[in-house]
Amino acid sequence: MCLGIPMQVLETDGFTALCAGRGEERRVNVMLIEEVPPGGWLLVHLDNAVRALEEEEEVKPLNDALDAILLAARGENVDHLFADLATPSGTPA
Template sequence: MCLGVPMQVLESNGFVALCADDSGVSAVDVSLVGEVSEGEWLLVFTGAARERLSEARALDIRDALSALTAALNGDFDPNAHFQDLINREPSLPPHLQALVKKEA
């Protein structure tokens, strides 16, 4: 399985862009999305950009990946990782509601 990672363009040179994420800076093939500009957000799979993202969508994906990493490391906190879902409709499923109440 391959996960897409949101990355922000630092500079572009034809079909290659220098992009950054939380883990560092990488050269990204942008031939599938076309020319990009500094500041744009891209969804990158194994070194190739597959989609342009709004900043809000890029940050949502980054937060979801952060929650996944925390869960894999045993540091999952539903109050932090599902903060945007706790008090909205539809509500969290019962098994996650129980975790939120337990942590609160």
């Protein structure tokens, strides 16, 4: 399975960007997308920016999904990461 991770741009020269996300920093190729300024967010796959992300709508849900994969792999509960998907009665929305 291939996964992209959300990373925040720290600095960019138009060809690459130094990005931080999920506890690491890495240099990412940004030549295939529109320029994203420092502070912006990218979806990164194999050190290549796939697309810009909307911070308010996309970054937290993506990080929650990645956290859920890690927790599930360890056999831990992931319900708290998807609380917004259940109605008050606890049944799926």
